[in-house]
Amino acid sequence: MRLDERPSLLRRRATRPVTTPPRRLRHPLFSEVRGGSAGWIALVVCVAEALYMADKADYWQGSWSETRQYLHTTAVLLLGPFTAAAGCWQGARERRSRMAELRASGARGEFAQFLVVAVPVALAAVVGHAVVVTGSHLATWPYAPGGRPIFAPVAADLVLLAGVAVIGTVVGRLAPWRLAAPALAAATYLLLAFLADVDSSARFLSPAADDGFRVEPVWWQPPAMMAWIGGLAVAAALAHTLRPRWSWVAVVPLAAAVAAAVPMARTGEDMWQLPAHAREQVCDDSRPRVCVEAEKKDLLPQVSAALSGITGRLKGVDHLPDRFQLPQLYYGQNVVRGGLAEPEQFAWEAASMLLPDCENRPDEHLHDAVRDWLVSNDLSDSRRESWEQRAREGGDRQSLENARAEARVRSRLTSMDEDRRRAWLGRYFAATRACSGKVPAL
Known part of the structure; x- marks a missing residue:
């Protein structure tokens, strides 16, 4: 190609239309x-x-x-x-x-x-x-x-x-x-x-x-x-x-x-x-045994620790139930994010459920005293002091007398030697579980 032909070739290339692919329309x-x-x-x-x-x-x-x-x-x-x-x-x-x-x-x-x-x-x-x-x-x-x-x-x-x-x-x-x-x-x-x-x-x-x-x-x-x-x-x-x-x-x-x-x-x-893990239970080896649902098995060590004071005081006592009847473990109440929220409150409620709910109890203050002695935690002490203070301010002589009677029972249980205390508690649980009303004298 001669040199004088190159400008015309460039002009033809410049005037050639440039084609672009069509844009795909989106839905x-x-x-x-x-x-x-x-x-x-x-x-x-x-x-x-x-x-x-x-x-x-x-x-x-x-x-x-x-x-x-x-x-x-x-x-x-x-x-x-x-x-x-x-x-x-x-x-x-x-x-x-x-x-x-x-x-x-x-x-x-x-x-x-x-x-x-x-x-x-x-x-x-x-x-x-x-x-x-x-x-x-x-x-x-x-x-x-x-x-x-x-x-x-x-x-x-x-x-x-x-x-x-x-x-x-x-x-x-x-x-x-x-x-x-x-x-x-x-x-x-x-x-x-x-x-x-x-x-x-x-x-x-x-x-x-x-x-x-x-x-x-x-x-x-x-x-x-x-x-x-x-x-x-x-x-x-x-x-x-x-x-x-x-x-x-x-x-x-x-x-x-x-x-x-x-x-x-x-x-x-x-x-x-109800799924299987909600029907099955896992238990520890204490007496009474502490059992929780299989779904809450990771809570068993915490529940056992919360009740260790009660199970320790009941060691060697006869006529105990085979297992604790525990309060229901509810999320957002006594269980929060996989942990027991209020162990002392849980122990107090468990001790209350351990004693049968019988009619015609002649010595209600005796049962309350045994429960408080079994629990023996700060919550139990503060509740007792609050009740006594409220009865004193309200002039409720009967409640004050019951509080003094309960204090005498707790003092007596504390002062007894272990063998006599275990024997008395065995007779006590035998009588209360039978709801006979014949609670042994302390």
């Missing part, structure tokens, strides 16, 4: 999730539930069953009404902005446009609840002595939140009332709570229905609840969005919902059972 759903109100809904769900769970942490942190139950109750009665209201508010946005006619003339079908509105709300509620579920289980992990986490009920709660978001969106697109969202939230709460309390088999169709904190659902209950709630939500969405000649398709999810509801209503309370 409007992505824009709704990223730039719409979904992020704010997820934040509100997460913060509201996290604040409630943090406020009740003493009652669930340390037990998998308690954690599951508190998360379930919060999802149903707190997040359920809110999510329904959020879906209703989002469903009515075209009407508020006077764009309903423009939406109806859009290129996308009615069902696709419905998904663009409903899915972000459902996804936001699911993500917000899932974050709190994860954090709550991580907070429980260091303190849970036994049992195991189960996640099938969590999946059922997630389906519930998605379902009420879809149903709320349908209501929002149909109801012209501006206060439809708060009204739907109130109606959702009342429906869930009322249905769970009705005296019929229909109450077991409410997600709020449960049979207690210590029970677990049978394996098929969470999937059945998911089919029940999910079927109703899908049926409502299809009936609202499909053309009249295709509206019969909504019968399919509705039939699936009814098929799931029938066994739940017929089974009733048997859908929840």
Whole structure:
């Protein structure tokens, strides 16, 4: 090529059009999730539930069953009404902005446009609840002595939140009332709570229905609840969005919902059972033996230590019960984060339950004195002093006389030699366990 031909070649290359690959258009759903109100809904769900769970942490942190139950109750009665209201508010946005006619003339079908509105709300509620579920289980992990986490009920709660978001969106697109969202939230709460309390088999169709904190659902209950709630939500969405000649398709999810509801209503309370770790017990080798549920086996050393003063004073005594009848270990009360909250109070209550509750006790002050002598801790002393002070200030002579009689019994028990004390306590427990009323003289 000659040198005089190069400028023309460069001009042809410069004038050649530059082609760029066409940009792939994203589905409007992505824009709704990223730039719409979904992020704010997820934040509100997460913060509201996290604040409630943090406020009740003493009652669930340390037990998998308690954690599951508190998360379930919060999802149903707190997040359920809110999510329904959020879906209703989002469903009515075209009407508020006077764009309903423009939406109806859009290129996308009615069902696709419905998904663009409903899915972000459902996804936001699911993500917000899932974050709190994860954090709550991580907070429980260091303190849970036994049992195991189960996640099938969590999946059922997630389906519930998605379902009420879809149903709320349908209501929002149909109801012209501006206060439809708060009204739907109130109606959702009342429906869930009322249905769970009705005296019929229909109450077991409410997600709020449960049979207690210590029970677990049978394996098929969470999937059945998911089919029940999910079927109703899908049926409502299809009936609202499909053309009249295709509206019969909504019968399919509705039939699936009814098929799931029938066994739940017929089974009733048997859908929840006490797990094996709640039925079994572990015991120490003291006498009387100290036993706790297998789920709380890590608490046994603390419970045994709290009662060591009582078991030490009862060493060698005959006619004792085989095991202690202990106060129930409740999370948030006498158990907090895997530890015994008030050991002295627990010992005082256990000593009270060690003595049978018989009618017609002629010497009530004797039984109280034996209990206080067995406990012999600071709490017992402070309670006794408080009662005496209150009786003295109120001029209650009978109570003061009983307090003096109890003091004489405690002094007598303390001054006796061990053999005589063990023999007397043996006769005492033999008489009290038989409720004969013939307590041996001290």
